[in-house]
Amino acid sequence: MNDTAISLRLGAWWEANARDLPWRFGRATPWGVLVSEVMSQQTQMSRVVPYWTDWMERWPDARALAEAPKAEVITAWGRLGYPRRALRLQECARVVAEDYADKLPRTYDELTALPGIGDYTASAVMSFAFGERIAVIDTNIRRVLSRVFLGVESRGGATSPAERALANRMLPKDEILGCDADVADNAGSAEHVVNSTIRGGKRSRLHRGERPSVTWNQSVMELGAVICTAKSPLCDTCPIADDCAFLKAGRPGLGERRTRPRQRFQGTDRQVRGLVLAALRELPAGATLPREDADKLWKDQIQLAACIASLDDDGLIEILDGGLRLPS
DNA sequence: GTCCGGATTT
DNA sequence: AAATCAGGAC
Structure with missing residues (x-):
């Protein structure tokens, strides 16, 4: 089974099984996507959804957040955890509002220069919000790619150059599936989805119109979140089980601790x-x-x-x- | 590599 | 009780 077939199978699985998160499927602005990614850092998506919904209603764009009292921002962050994320997000909003005229920059370098935005979040925004072809690397994608293509558990710690190379090598080329230039230029933007919904009527709200690289990133990450989990992967229902080197090898070291034992929380x-x-x-x-x-x-x-x-x-x-x- | 929250699951 | 979770800054 070649790589294109795997990405097609994963894409089909994604279209049928993607969780209906409110910032997906072109329903959020690029800023809204960024907010969802920051809230999701080290935090389960199910906990993020209500926070994100209230947050975006209260502060719909960067300028609104930039002008909010800091105490309100900290309070609204509630019990999401890592409250410094809230401050950095507001600092980020100030930079976007003042230096970028309230419009999120569209390059990786400009995004990573923003407060609280590192490699993962910048790549995720580039791919999911702007539809650009870029490898997204998070803990889910590291685990899935390592298992499927290398047949081993990914190690903890910083992303290695080899892992980065693997992610870039497996990222589908955007011309493979015949993405036309007009669609590609607009893929991922909320405006595009709205317009195509009006024109297209019954057009799917899912990955149609997205570049293959975007669907790949989304589907690999989603697979890692709901099927190819760390401890108990559901290989029986995995759409690419037949292509998985890890499963073929007998799942060696399944769930093996990838990082040092966490610091206990009590008393810290x-x-x-x-x-x-x-x-x-x-x-x-x-x-x-x-x-x-x-x-x-x-x-x-x-x-x-x-x-x-x-x-x-x-x-x-x-x-x-x-x-x-x-x-x- | 270490620190930084807190909910949830096993 | 321990592990896990769409990481980032230092």
Whole structure:
């Protein structure tokens, strides 16, 4: 089975089985796609959906987010985790609004230069929002490509040059499926989907009109998320099981730990920081948490003080004479 | 390589 | 209790 056949089979599976996430299928602006990707960093999609929906209704574009009070942004981030993502997203919004006239730049280099946007998110926006041909590499794609084409589990840590080369080698060429230039130029843009829906009537809302590289990225990532999972891959229902080197090899080392054991959460600074921030989010808007109340949040006053200082360093809180509050 | 949240699953 | 999750900054 050649590579083109695999991508076609995966694409068909994608079209029939893709989760109906609200930022997919051309329903979101490029900015909305970027927001969904930042929220999804190290966070399950099912948890992201309600946050994203409320967020985009409240701040539909970069300029709106840029002008929001920082305390509101932190509070709206709620319990998504890694609240520094919220601050970086707002910083990103400021840059987009001021330096790019509220229009997300369309090159990888400009995107990775934005706060909170690294290799994965920049590539994902280029592919999913702009329809450009670029290899997207996340934990799902690393796991799937390594299993299917190398027959082994991917190792943890930073993406290796070999993994990057594999992702680039397997990324379908856009001319293979006869994508015409007009479609290719507009693939992925919300405007294109709206227009083609009006013109096309019963036209599929899924991957038709997307470049093969975009469908490939989407379908490989989706396969890793729902079928080719880390611990218990559902090989019985996998659309490319017949082509999988990992399955042929007897799934050697299935679910083998890919990275060092995670730091336990209980008792860590992350837990303490989370407690402090949660207490501040509970307050009425603009209110201050009195020092004596803050001191009760954690027994170890040394650790608590260090965490309050680090939250201040991050710009997530403000330290006043009488207590703490979310930054204005 | 380490730190940074918190929900969910096993 | 431990692992996992559409990572990024340092």
